[in-house]
Amino acid sequence: MIINGVTIDETFAEAFPMKATRVIITAHNSKWARISAQAMTGFATSVIACGCEAGIERELTPFETPDGRPGVSVMIFAMGRKGLAKQLETRAGQCVLTSPTSAIYAGIDDGVQLPLGKNLRYFGDGFQISKHLDGKRYWRIPVMDGEFLAQETTGMKESVGGGNFLILAESQPQALAACDAAIEVMVKVPNVILPFPGGVVGSGSKVGSKYKALGASTNDAFCPTLKGKTRTELGSEIESVMEIVIDGLTEHDITHAMRIGIEAVCKLGTGNGVRRITAGNYGGKLGPYHFHLREIMS
């Protein structure tokens, strides 16, 4: 399959089941809501070493938030419920509670409930106040800047993590420009996050390493500087490869995000140095979700 001169490989992205939750962070203005959300989603690119994958889903207007203030929707993904609960509570406590004027609410109502303000309330040292409104429990925790408000719990959903595609370009700036084009449209898709820095992976990994202590190492088949030294997947014209990883609540969400992202990349075409789109997989043996590029783009 070739779109605007860009070859779409006959391959698939392999993704895994994950647990996900969503929280709504609000603040006095959108700037501080964003800062709080950025802090909460920091160091959360990959479950390999961060404990979770997290990202900003989108910014919310005052009409979309529970307390009528500007807000940000944040999604967090982890491999299991306990790990997700731990990351959620730690990040809410260290990043949102500490952020001035902030408040945090559930972004998913149903499903298994994860503690949000349920344990953070003890920071109030006995001065915390519970309020039960509209069937939901909230905790008012007195803090130095006023009062921190946290909903007791947020819902957890079964989700999908690790959807991806790789952009192969003639130069590094052209690969980056293609990623920018894809990210610009993909961040508008609901129910997905792009957990890596700016949504882009500059150093995709393969499973395993020559060093026993490492579970993952550089994806040498796609490293342009190793073209002559390894079993490369790259042609002579490729000088840079970048990857976009997508976590989403459902397979459909990831498929949609991949489709519009790849469309944006292909729109740039070979005239802008984009030559191929491929995807990362492990032969289909590890992840139950397979996103076939040509099916998605057909």
Place this chain on the structure above:
Amino acid sequence: MSTLTFTLKSIPRQRVDMSPLSADRISGLSIDEIRMIELQAGGTRVTVDELFDVYGDPGESMIIRSSCDKLDYIGRDQKTGYVTIEGSVGAYLGMNMRGGSITVIGNAGLYSACQMQGGSIEIKGNCGDFLGGALPGIKQGMKGGTVLVKGNVGERAGDHMRRGTILVEGNAADYCGSRMIAGTIAVMGDTGRHLGYGMSRGTLLLWKKPVIPPTFNDCGSHTLTFLSLFFASMRDSDSKFSDPVAVFNRVQRYGGDMAGTGRGEILVKI
């Protein structure tokens, strides 16, 4: 929705215990079986048929017409169903109620919403003492649900209240929020003496500045985010609390009752 209507034939001489007619107890009964239910009226027992004209289809909705303040315990232990009462009601309206709704187009007597656990009660007129309270000897009053009173409420509204919300569009008499354990009481009108007497936790939200008891300490003026959620939860109610003009989040906060644990608060609109 099928509706069963009870029209009071005449004002009974004795007080009538209406608890056998709660929606849950009569569910599954035919209209003839309902007519033969016996009610305690003072020292005697009378059938429903002697007191009421009963017609309609038994179901989740019930209307009591020409009601009077001799009818006690309406909606007692109710878990589901919608009850509308045209006229006043006696004491213990919605006692131990757990769900559904009760609307009174008139006044309600003593101990309305007493030990209520869920659901909603709306009283279009005034309400007697001990709204949302606990029976003597019981440690916890209202534990959940919402009560809206369009008129005034008597003394000791929310006495021993543990959870839930009481909304009063009119005035509240003395000892409002007395011995309150938790929950929220909002009063748009005036409040009487001894506000929050013995209150250990909970919130009294007031539109008009009250006489602050000496055992409450001024905690300063604040903008509280939770008030936005509080008013948002009233959005769909047919009350002044859902009026955007009534919404505020800037309050003067008083902490108390410092004669006790002192974790309660009086929030006064500023």
